[in-house]
Amino acid sequence: MDKRVALVPGEQTFQARIDAEEKIEPKDWMPEKYRQNLIRQISQHAHSEVIGEQPEGNWITRAPSLERKAILMAKVQDEAGHGLYLYAATETLGITREELIDRLHTGASKYASIFNYPSLTWADIGAIGWLVDSAAIVNQVSLQNTSYGPYARAMVRICKEESFHQRQGYNIMMTLMNGSQVQRDMAQDALDRWWWPSLMMFGPHDGESAHSAQSMKWKIKRRSNDDLRQQFVDQAVQQAEAIGLVVPDPDLQWDDARGHYDFGAIDWEEFERVISGNGPCNRQRLAHHKRAHREGAWVREAMAVHEAKQRLSNEDVA
Amino acid sequence: MKSDDPVTRYALRLGDDALILGHRLSEWMSRAPFLEEDIALGNVALDFIGRARLFYQYAAERVGGGVTEDTFAYTRDVREFTNLLLCELPRGDFAFTLCRQFLYDAFSLPFTEALAGSADSRLAAIGAKAVKESRYHLRRSRDWIVRLGDGTEESHRRCQQALDELWIYTGEMFETDQLIDELVALGVAVDTAELRRCWIETVSETLRAATLTPPTATADVSGGRRGIHTDDLGFLLAELQFMQRAYPGLQW
Numbered sequence: 169m170d171k172r173v174a175l176v177p178g179e180q181t182f183q184a185r186i187d188a189e190e191k192i193e194p195k196d197w198m199p200e201k202y203r204q205n206l207i208r209q210i211s212q213h214a215h216s217e218v219i220g221e222q223p224e225g226n227w228i229t230r231a232p233s234l235e236r237k238a239i240l241m242a243k244v245q246d247e248a249g250h251g252l253y254l255y256a257a258t259e260t261l262g263i264t265r266e267e268l269i270d271r272l273h274t275g276a277s278k279y280a281s282i283f284n285y286p287s288l289t290w291a292d293i294g295a296i297g298w299l300v301d302s303a304a305i306v307n308q309v310s311l312q313n314t315s316y317g318p319y320a321r322a323m324v325r326i327c328k329e330e331s332f333h334q335r336q337g338y339n340i341m342m343t344l345m346n347g348s349q350v351q352r353d354m355a356q357d358a359l360d361r362w363w364w365p366s367l368m369m370f371g372p373h374d375g376e377s378a379h380s381a382q383s384m385k386w387k388i389k390r391r392s393n394d395d396l397r398q399q400f401v402d403q404a405v406q407q408a409e410a411i412g413l414v415v416p417d418p419d420l421q422w423d424d425a426r427g428h429y430d431f432g433a434i435d436w437e438e439f440e441r442v443i444s445g446n447g448p449c450n451r452q453r454l455a456h457h458k459r460a461h462r463e464g465a466w467v468r469e470a471m472a473v474h475e476a477k478q479r480l481s482n483e484d485v486a
Numbered sequence: 487m488k489s490d491d492p493v494t495r496y497a498l499r500l501g502d503d504a505l506i507l508g509h510r511l512s513e514w515m516s517r518a519p520f521l522e523e524d525i526a527l528g529n530v531a532l533d534f535i536g537r538a539r540l541f542y543q544y545a546a547e548r549v550g551g552g553v554t555e556d557t558f559a560y561t562r563d564v565r566e567f568t569n570l571l572l573c574e575l576p577r578g579d580f581a582f583t584l585c586r587q588f589l590y591d592a593f594s595l596p597f598t599e600a601l602a603g604s605a606d607s608r609l610a611a612i613g614a615k616a617v618k619e620s621r622y623h624l625r626r627s628r629d630w631i632v633r634l635g636d637g638t639e640e641s642h643r644r645c646q647q648a649l650d651e652l653w654i655y656t657g658e659m660f661e662t663d664q665l666i667d668e669l670v671a672l673g674v675a676v677d678t679a680e681l682r683r684c685w686i687e688t689v690s691e692t693l694r695a696a697t698l699t700p701p702t703a704t705a706d707v708s709g710g711r712r713g714i715h716t717d718d719l720g721f722l723l724a725e726l727q728f729m730q731r732a733y734p735g736l737q738w
């Protein structure tokens with residue numbers, strides 16, 4: 169057989185490659201649904217990094233010390249960088265960043281619902297770094313083995329930076345718990361507000377997750393929502409106890425037989441409310457992003473025009 | 487936190503410039519025209535906050551008695567801040583921020599180069615560290631001025647307007663006073679009057695490349711070094727110092 173005439177592999181061959189843990193690369197054939205599923209997941213992840221700049225960025229100008237300010241700035245900058253890696257990974261699937269941003273603005277594309285909660289006090293910066301970044305790490309570590317090459321490689325890069333995010337958040341909480349009563353109360357209040365939304369970050373229970381089964385089969389997702397959530401709880405509960413914080417769940421208890429913590433029921437109505445646009449800050453988050461994008465339009469245009477002029481004058485010289 | 491020690495007062499001036507300018511830049515996080523600029527503006531902001539800390543740490547060591555870098559940033563009122571007015575002006579639009587940055591960077595590079603030769607070894611070390619950053623800052627802001635000036639009609643107009651508004655605040659960078667004269671004589675401070683020509687060259691060359699017109703305003707507005715600021719600085723400090731004012735004396 170002439171090797172240059174590549175057979176278009178069908179879904180079976182594709183699945184066989186997935187099963188053999190081969191990475192799928194941008195130029196490889198892939199089922200359209202796999203592509204769409206990836207675009208949905210990676211862009212949602214990218215938007216989350218970008219929208220996540222807001223609740224934390226809110227405190228850059230108000231950080232309580234110069235050292236905390238510098239650390240927070242570096243952290244928020246990292247998140248913007250993650251957004252960049254992930255937009256680039258999504259673009260390999262044949263969609264532009266402009267289209268992705270448009271989908272975010274129309275609501276066709278989502279971002280992590282947790283960023284629709286406000287960061288009211290400095291302790292929230294601790295809670296976000298500790299819990300939200302922990303949850304992100306648990307999820308992202310599992311995605312380092314995702315079947316799509318560019319996504320997997322973006323995850324490897326991102327995971328390298330995440331542990332610093334988690335540590336700085338936990339360090340803020342620890343410092344508060346070693347401080348005055350006012351500071352300890354501030355830390356506990358932040359945990360009370362961020363605990364359940366953090367658990368919701370892993371999405372619906374396995375049985376009710378709309379995209380889970382197919383995503384697992386295609387190895388876009390590697391571990392189930394409940395599985396990841398359990399790992400997060402097991403870690404976070406011990407970290408909370410180590411610094412004297414009380415996890416706001418009366419049903420929480422260690423289960424010897426399972427070797428895991430049992431925890432209470434998640435309020436899925438709250439989850440639905442926030443995800444469908446009615447959390448405390450949904451409107452503000454989106455409005456903020458739209459405004460920055462709109463106000464930057466003339467800059468992006470100027471850049472494009474200037475580049476075109478440069479190209480033209482270079483051609484003249486040549 | 488008043489100090490009569492000339493070197494301390496000088497370090498605080500330079501620290502204040504860096505902190506206030508860094509603060510204005512940091513306001514752009516999540517608000518830049520595109521994601522790469524969120525990161526780039528954040529980078530420059532971070533450099534200035536880092537620079538402020540070095541100057542404040544040195545000043546704190548000289549003052550002693552439990553004073554830290556944060557004492558200077560968080561517990562002084564407007565009248566004690568001695569930054570240039572140029573640094574405190576509200577960020578405005580992207581053209582205003584980048585024009586301000588360019589006008590400052592064109593000054594900051596020769597300034598840090600000269601500071602690296604200070605007779606005070608600590609100031610010299612801070613200067614030497616800052617030179618590399620300043621070179622990158624200037625390259626970046628110069629590129630933006632050329633892009634915006636020689637971009638679209640709108641970007642040209644915005645850039646020219648920003649430049650015209652900012653011009654009257656640039657003279658303050660080259661002003662000297664008794665403190666500077668005294669420290670220049672000792673080889674400690676930079677004689678900024680001598681940097682003016684270099685600054686004008688950089689600015690003229692860039693404006694030409696950007697098809698922008700050099701502003702003609704000759705009046706200078708100044709006062710920052712004496713603690714006479716615009717109204718805007720008070721609001722900036724209200725935000726910057728909120729935590730330390732609301733919960734004084736705690737560790738964070």
Ligand SMILES: [Fe+2]
Nearest residue numbers: 217246247250
């Ligand atoms: Fe991230």
Ligand SMILES: [Fe+2]
Nearest residue numbers: 247301330333
């Ligand atoms: Fe992170």
